[in-house]
Amino acid sequence: MNKLVSALVFTLGTAVTASAIAAPAYEHRYDDRYHAEHHDHDWKKEDGRWNDNRYKRINPSRDWRVGQTLPRGYDSSRYAVNYRDAKRLHKPARNQQWYKINGDYVLVNERNNRILHIIS
Template sequence: MKKLVQASFFTFSTAIFISPVIAAPQERLHNNSYNQAYMHSPAANQSQQQMQQRHQQQMQQETQQQMPQRNQQEIRQEVQQRHREIVQNQILKPSRDWKPGQALPSRYYGQGYRFDYRMNKKLSKPEKNQQWIRVHGDYILINTVNHRILKVVPD
């Protein structure tokens, strides 16, 4: 009895898993033969050509409608790019743009901007918690505790 149940279960499960595999090639064969017979008929060739022409016309209409939008987007991007270049290329002149009492921008806190006062005769010795920095040729005396500008000396 146990062997009979196992055999029937095996047969049933095999039939379930194999039936789609066996049926698929027959469907493909039928569809391919049908498509080949249909494609070789003159009416099918004409309708296919008409469909291709309609598709090409639709694509041309879509591209013509999208062209003004793309042009506007490209123009906007170019304007933004030019604006960024102008702003980035604008030279900061501390003697003109910064005044004593203002806070020093955080990008100038680094060691690369620090300057030794003995290298320039114009600069006085900084007191405790003060440091000279050089930005674009100008010398700025800052308070190292609160990063306030104390003095600006043009080059």
């Protein structure tokens, strides 16, 4: 009886292993819904290389307009500047702050984060 059970277990184990080895490789397919939901960045092929547009350099004087909301990543103190440090900046009014972003100065209303003025 013991030999019969051992032989049965060996046969089943061999069959499972053989079927796992012979199984076709899993093919990963992207349908448009999956891609749109989980990959919100754009990839473009330029000069034979894939570039991710999430990390492109922002040019505020070209990409932003007065009245728009300042993007969330740029309202940090690392971009904030004192108006006295640059000759071209006027004194900001109450609840306003100057930010220097990639060489451009942006005046922002601190209450609603709206762009008030852009100097390139």
